[in-house]
Amino acid sequence: MNGLDQLYRDILMDHYKYPRGKKKIENPDIVNSGQNPLCGDSIELTAKLDGGRIAEIGVETVGCAICTASASMLTEIVKGMTISEVEQLASLVTKMLTGDDEQKDFDLGDLEALAGVKKFPVRVKCALLAWITLIEGIRAHQQGVKPEAVTTE
Numbered sequence: 001m002n003g004l005d006q007l008y009r010d011i012l013m014d015h016y017k018y019p020r021g022k023k024k025i026e027n028p029d030i031v032n033s034g035q036n037p038l039c040g041d042s043i044e045l046t047a048k049l050d051g052g053r054i055a056e057i058g059v060e061t062v063g064c065a066i067c068t069a070s071a072s073m074l075t076e077i078v079k080g081m082t083i084s085e086v087e088q089l090a091s092l093v094t095k096m097l098t099g100d101d102e103q104k105d106f107d108l109g110d111l112e113a114l115a116g117v118k119k120f121p122v123r124v125k126c127a128l129l130a131w132i133t134l135i136e137g138i139r140a141h142q143q144g145v146k147p148e149a150v151t152t153e
């Protein structure tokens, strides 16, 4: 294992042991849940908007290290972002995890630590669960409909 792998592993484990944003937001604008049955990951996501930006976000995760760490990083990075920025970021993270990471429009910070997950396709769903759940929750909010709980296949 090289030094970078070790650094990434340390970042992931830190987010797993001390998940950021593990809470439920009161009177949320965005609400959704996500399940990854293959691994047993389960998340509940709540967020509040203010002036078109994510003002508060919480994700309660019961799952593996990768799912928990990814959700924790998500809550840190999307806070203060506009919906459109969140959508761009989610698309960037998806590309990074599915191997198509040519373009890097902005600094992914701790999220770079997830890049190694692409070597383990079965774990990519763990890493993407919180992102897909947030995007689906945003879509439902924008359309004024009840969100469809996300289930990966």
Ligand code: ZN
Residues within 6 Å of the ligand: 036, 039, 040, 041, 063, 064, 065, 066, 067, 126
């Ligand atoms: Zn998992």
